[in-house]
Amino acid sequence: MELHEQKFEVVSYALNTSKTLRELPFYPANVEYRTPKGHKIAPQDSVRDLGVHGARKMAAWTFSAFKDRSPTVMLTLYKSMVRPKLEYCCPVWNPTKVTEIQKLENVQRSFTNKISGCRELHYWERLKKLKLMSLQRRRERYCIIHVWKILQEEAPNDVGFTFKMHQRHGLKAEIPAVSKSAQLSVRSDYDSTFRVRAAQLFNLLPPELRSLTTLGSFKAGLGRFLEQYPDTPPVPGYTPQNDNSLLSWGRTHTMQLSRA
Structure with missing residues (x-):
């Protein structure tokens, strides 16, 4: 498979992850990937996942660029610019661990908290008021x-x-x-x-x-x-x-x- 080396990262999972093993000279060659053209994709210890970072950055940009906090404006921006980053190909990676569900849900929770008339409401109440589903649902x-x-x-x-x-x-x-x-x-x-x-x-x-x-x-x-x-x-x-x-x-x- 030919991959664009600048757009892909490799994460290696192994039973033996001891520091001593990773420091051996032959270890990187066993876990790195080389494309058919000879380009090397080196392994990483961690990668960004679930769209959380991108969605948070887009939410922050939205708050700085738009001063209107009315539900109509904010929900339009959220649905078109923030939420898609959290849902791209979600049937493939749909998490079941509570901690991962919370990380995703916290993006929507934080965004809706800044909408006019919602700051004093609990997240579950905000979902009802704004007629939103949870990201999990x-x-x-x-x-x-x-x-x-x-x-x-x-x-x-x-x-x-x-x-x-x-x-x-x-x-x-x-x-x-x-x-x-x-x-x-x-x-x-x-x-x-x-x-x-x-x-x-x-x-x-x-x-x-x-x-x-x-x-x-x-x-x-x-x-x-x-x-x-x-x-x-x-x-x-x-x-x-x-x-x-x-x-x-x-x-x-x-x-x-x-x-x-």
Whole structure:
């Protein structure tokens, strides 16, 4: 694969990361990457990820360039210039760790705190007032839409999704099995993959919604479905009922129905 050496960085993951090993003369040659033209892409200890740095810089520029803090102006700027940096290709890297969710959510939390009439409101209250979804909820929404597009052959099925019609539950995405003997860490990584998590999110939808065949009607129905669930993303200093994933809210709803 030919890569632009000035636009790519290499991060190496290894079981043995001792300082002594990294100082050996032959170590860099084992972890660096050379393009077919001979250009070297050297390994880095850390790289910028998740779009947090870029989004914060753009938010800071927005506050310095525009003095109007009205909701209409600020939300227009946020949606067009800041939020896209946090959501580019998000179905691929959608994080499940609370600390990573908070880092992303803090960008939106900080921005909305500067909008007129919102400073005194808690973040969850600001989301309702401004009619915004949490970034976490939006990422799960994107995952669901992408699975629907794969089903309707509007997006390439690169990860091998399969679907099966069930007599009671309608059309559902098949979830690949994982070995029962796999280590706990492997199973945790498996549960966080797009192939598994996105399928679980898609299967959470009502059968009649999963069976819609036009994007407009599916998005409209998905929007109504999402409104049924609270949107209380993890925030430092507050203890939410769960991790705010639709999967967690879905399990809570199922338990309430079984008790009833």
